[in-house]
Amino acid sequence: MEDKVITEAIEYVRNLFAGNSDGHDFGHTMRVYRNAMAIAEKEECDRRIVALAALLHDVDDHKLFDTTDNANARVFLNDMGVGPVSAERIIAAVNSVSFSKNRDKKPETIEGCIVQDADRLDALGAIGIARTFSYGGRHGRELSENIGHFHEKLLLLKDMMNTETAAKLAEERHEFMLDFLREWEREIG
Numbered sequence: 432m433e434d435k436v437i438t439e440a441i442e443y444v445r446n447l448f449a450g451n452s453d454g455h456d457f458g459h460t461m462r463v464y465r466n467a468m469a470i471a472e473k474e475e476c477d478r479r480i481v482a483l484a485a486l487l488h489d490v491d492d493h494k495l496f497d498t499t500d501n502a503n504a505r506v507f508l509n510d511m512g513v514g515p516v517s518a519e520r521i522i523a524a525v526n527s528v529s530f531s532k533n534r535d536k537k538p539e540t541i542e543g544c545i546v547q548d549a550d551r552l553d554a555l556g557a558i559g560i561a562r563t564f565s566y567g568g569r570h571g572r573e574l575s576e577n578i579g580h581f582h583e584k585l586l587l588l589k590d591m592m593n594t595e596t597a598a599k600l601a602e603e604r605h606e607f608m609l610d611f612l613r614e615w616e617r618e619i620g
């Protein structure tokens with residue numbers, strides 16, 4: 432999508448997350464962005480809102496930044512000259528993404544649904560496995576201690592997708608994780 436604000440948003444998150452490697456980094460944001468655009472292609476939605484919400488979805492994450500009321504996202508959008516109506520739609524979509532805050536709640540807009548799906552997809556498949564062990568390592572967990580996380584969270588995600596497009600993508604990644612867990616059991620014996 433040729434759009435200066437989107438190009439600027441990519442640069443903004445690249446700088447903001449520079450030096451961060453805790454799973455909510457620039458790589459995560461870009462994967463969520465790409466997932467979101469792939470889903471948006473198949474859904475009736477405002478693709479620009481989806482793109483900007485995906486790119487900004489972690490810029491006020493409380494684990495990383497000490498901001499309130501989406502201050503980072505708001506300042507960026509304001510600096511870019513994004514109008515208040517669009518900015519509010521983007522912020523609303525961003526706020527509907529968090530797993531812990533919205534465990535049982537479906538986002539109210541299709542754009543929020545898409546970005547939430549895109550974020551959850553990044554917890555699945557090969558990436559999901561890599562992120563799980565990377566996170567576990569940082570928190571001093573033994574390899575086998577991470578297996579519970581698949582059963583408690585990751586294997587539940589495929590049934591929580593909002594859009595059919597994401598549900599299909601999730602199914603493939605889910606199967607891959609089941610293969611991984613079977614092979615794990617086989618090798619552990």
Ligand code: NI
Pocket residue numbers: 455459463488489550
């Ligand atoms: Ni995220």
